[in-house]
Amino acid sequence: MISKKVILTGSFGVGKTSLFNQFIYSRFSDKYLTTIGVKVNKKVISIEGKELSILLWDIAGEVSQDKVPVSYFLGASGIIYVFDLTRPTTFKNIETDLDYLKGLLPNSSVKIVGNKKDLLSEEEIEEVLKTIGNKCHITTSAKTGENVNELFLELGKELL
């Protein structure tokens, strides 16, 4: 079996830990508990008959170098950059953050994820996606579980 490190990153409160819990344990909690440092867990998924062990690092808070140890990012094969569809401040730095991450991990696969889609209508989501230049790969809801497994399956295919 092959194992790959995948990091979940993005601004605070965008739902990284909720996506983590939804993917690993298939559960969601409304209680907001900020992540201290980093949380690591794994899940084995099956892609076209091959098993892939995803070692998921849920990294707290920001992306910037002075707030998160660089070494948390190192060795990652996949990056999931999460933003909150309802909070423009969480997607205003996408370009800068991704440039920084791609500089650290030039060979990794990147997925830009707009989370909390359950809080907006389809039209509103379309508007948000337009404002960020359609860079978003997938919109998810950690609360309902919509597109969460799809996100990891898509990333998993790229990692194999």
Added chain:
Amino acid sequence: MQQGYMNDIEKQTFQDEILLSKLREILLKEDRAALHTVQEVLDDPEKLSNRISPIIEHRLDILKQNFPEEYERIVTGIIEKKIKDSQDDLLDVIYPVLGKMIRKYVNQQFQVLKDNIDGRIANTFSSKSIIGRLRALVFGVRDSELLLSNLDSAVIEEVYVIERDSGILMGSYSRNSTIDKEVIAGMLTAIKSFVEDAFQREREDLELIQYGTYKILIQNFHTYYIAIALGGTLSSSEKAKLSTLILDFAEKELKLGKKHHEGYLDYEISEKLQTYFTAKLST
């Protein structure tokens, strides 16, 4: 008969040809003989070898003498490129060897220190030291070793070989079943990364995590690290011995290839860990 039908010009031509042929035979006789000799040499491998070998040897001598000047740049270029391309593999090989050398030196110094302590103990006239010395005399061992033997000896509970940056588990050995080993490897790497980044001590790595009598001893290599979870009390000499054991294992048993850096869990490493550490602990 044929000559009877020839006219004068034809007769003259015919005679010229005969004369030319004779002249050719006279002139080329030596050349033909020489050619025959050459042919004989070429057809006989032994003769050919006798003729050619001295020439080749001579050329080789010239090459040997001029090799540094003529090929140094090319060879150096190739070696430099090769080293650059396989830097990680090279460091993986060198790391345990260097580590062992350093460990050996530290052990020697440790031994000197221990001998000094023994000397001081021997010269101290306390009741404790007299009893200690009496016990040492009875058991035939040094005081310091006697003291160490009174402590609970350390027990290796788990051993992990972990990819340094990603925290991906490359192999493991465990006496008892614990929670998911891949998660432990990841979390351990996260803790290690945090400590190393937070305190920003250049070229220094986290080498020990301790809680109560439980310890996680970490030996760092270039692209991976080995973590050993231990129960019981670990003396300095035992720690040194264990470090040597890990370096020895890395040098002899861990021949890491490209696949290890691509996230494959290697069951062979796990088997080797079990065999190696079980055998070492039982002795």
